[in-house]
Amino acid sequence: MLVQFLISFAAAALAVGFLRLLTNGKKTTSVRLDRDLEPxxxxxxxxxxxxxxxxxxxxxxxxxxxxxxxxxxxxxxxxxxxxxxxxxxxxxxxxxxxxxxxxxxxxxxxxxxxxxxxxxxxxxxESAGIVVDSLTLAAMEQELQILRSTMDHSPMLAWRQDAQGHVTWANSAYLMTVEDVTGSEAPWPLPRLFELGDGPKPVSRRVQVLNDTKNRWYDCRTHEIAGQTVAMALPADATVRAERSLREFVQTLTKTFADLPIGLAIFDRERKLQLFNPALIDLTGLATGFLTSRPTLFAFLDRLREARMVPEPKDFRSWRQQMNSLEAAASSGRHVETWSLPGGQTYRVTGRPHPDGAVAFLFEDITSEISLTRKFRSELSLGGDVFDALDAAIIVFGANGDVLLSNRRFTEVWEMPAGETLDDQLAHWDILCDGSPGFGVLRTALSKSQTDQVLGGAVRAPSGGLLSWRLCSLSGGRLLLTFQPVVSVDTDLAAEENPSDAMAASDLSG
Structure with a gap:
């Protein structure tokens, strides 16, 4: 019995001890849990x-x-x-x-x-126990950190705003811009920097920062996500400055083109008229409304044909081929044509290729230039006819010894055309004069430096008899040499026997 009593007592003591230990463990765990659940x-x-x-x-x-x-x-x-x-x-x-x-x-x-x-x-x-895999949680936190770091270091402004236009989230670039505009730490609620309007989403537009003294511009794109508008804006100041400079440059070119007397027509790669100046209207007589409607190149040329402002073609087929050749030549390189119009005008048409497949045509009225050229050629022809009709044989040498010109009488007297240089001519005369004493005096006179004196003498003609010669200086170091047959036989013989005396007499008479 005693043994049973001791066993029962020991079991009861162990049970009480175990219950105490269990109670203490629960309190410890509860305290630890309460401590972990901080507010x-x-x-x-x-x-x-x-x-x-x-x-x-x-x-x-x-x-x-x-x-x-x-x-x-x-x-x-x-x-x-x-x-x-x-x-x-x-x-x-x-x-x-x-x-x-x-x-x-x-x-x-x-x-x-x-x-x-x-x-x-x-x-x-509260009181929610959520078990999350450690690898999944680490991957989510890493991705979140990458996204947040990317948005915070991006120069692009990004923000969200609700249906009432209130900004509910913004990245660091947006916050720094707010501080720059307001001059203080970004307040909350955040102010709107841009007026996005009520247009459809997504949409792209160029916007300017509101109430900004620096006049900053951004290219903004918006999207609708979960009932809010997500917007992203990239700085566009450099683009705006470039576009403004381009507009000013185009305006300058337009003003310059407006003052040009040459008609200008620029066609794009689709061969539609993109730019023209007032001179084109004056030269072609085409209506301004037609030109501003941006006609094609062939419509433009057809209208010129109807206005008789192109060379008269034999038939329409040959005209079309001619215009196709003009367009192809202008596209591949610089091409110039001269148009003689039915009205008597003369136009110079120049085609030049431009970047991106465009082509420009220049129309220049050269009627006065052609008339002047024709008049000048007529005067030159008249001068040449008079020069060839003279009885004297004439030849002109340049300062470098080249033969510049000679008349028909020179060829007839010497029975051969003039040589190319003075040395060639002296060699020819030496053969034709056949040792004439007067030729040495002529050679000496031609070898002297330019002088204001008029020199003269006589040489034997190839056909017999004597030729008197006269040498004088012209401007620019040029020399004029003339030959004329001597009429008096006595004078011919005296000049042939004493060429030096004849030369001196000529100097005195000059």
Whole structure:
């Protein structure tokens, strides 16, 4: 019996001890769990964070923005009614409780002296045990960090705004632009930098920053996502400056083209008229309305044909082939044609290729130039006829010894055309004069430097008899040499026997 009693007592003692141990273990676990479930609480003084619980600091670390206050208010603004986020009202009230999406509660207590304590309570997460795979959680956190870092370091402005136009989220570039425009730390709610309008989404447009003294421009594209507008804006200042410079350059060219007397017509790669100047209207007589309608090249040429402003073609087929050749030649390289119009005018038409397949045509009225050229040629022809009709044989040498010109009488007297140089001519005369004493005097006279004196003498003619010669200087170092038959036989013989005396007599008479 004693043994049974001892065994029963020992069993009862062990049971009591085990129950005590179990009770103590539950209390320890409960204390540990209570300690782990810290609230999400923040303590601010004049919008500067003084203290926060561990979960609260973890939440701030995951939010974008500059200051802790700005990050927290921005995060709450996306989850609470817009009218609730009033910083002035928060600082004046003693205690406020706000309720947002999904039952989120925010308790704000004014502790005085500028101190505010915020406590966040999420009923959906209370007493909820959620098991997450560590690898999945690490991958999600890594992707979130990459996305946040990419958006914060991007020069592109990105933000979200609701249907009322209130900005609910923005990246670092947007916040820095807000601070640059306002000259202070970005307030909340964030101001709108751009007026996006009410157009369809998605849409691209170029917008300017509102109330900005720097006149910054951005290329903005918007999308509709989950009832909000997501917008992204790329800086476009360089593009705007380039477009403005291009417009000013085009205006300068247009003003310059307007003053040109040459008609200009530029056709694009589709051969439609893109640019013309007033001179084209004056030269072609085409209506302004027709030119501003951007006709094709062949419509333009057909209208010129109807206005008789092109050379008269034999038939339409040959005309079309001619215009096709003109267009092909102008596209491949510089091409010039002279058009003699039925009205008596003469136009020079120049085709030049331009980048991207465009082609430009220049129409220049050269009627006066052609008339002047014809007149000049007529005068030259008349001068040549008079020069050839003279009885004297004439030849002109240049300063370098080249033969510049000679008349028909020279060829007849010397029985051969003039040589190319003075040396060639002297060699010919030496053979034709057959040792005439007067030829040496002529050679000596031609070898002398330019002088203002008129030299003369006589040489034996190839056909017999004597030729008197006369040498004088012209401008530019040129020499004029004339030959004439000597009429008096006595004078011929005396000049042949005493060529030096004949030369001296000629000098005195000159």
């Amino acid at each position: 999400i609480a923040f303590l601010f003084k004049e919008q500067r964070l003084l203290d926060a619980t561990v979960p609260a600091r973890a939440l701030l670390a995951a939010l974008p923005g500059n200051s802790e206050w700005q990050r927290l208010i921005g995060w709450l603004a996306m989850r609470l009614p817009e009218s609730s986020i009033n910083v002035g009202a928060l600082e004046r009230s003693a205690r406020i409780v706000l309720t947002g999406q999904g039952g989120l509660r925010v308790k704000i207590e004014n502790l005085g002296d500028g101190h505010l304590r915020m406590t966040l309570v999420d009923p959906q997460a």
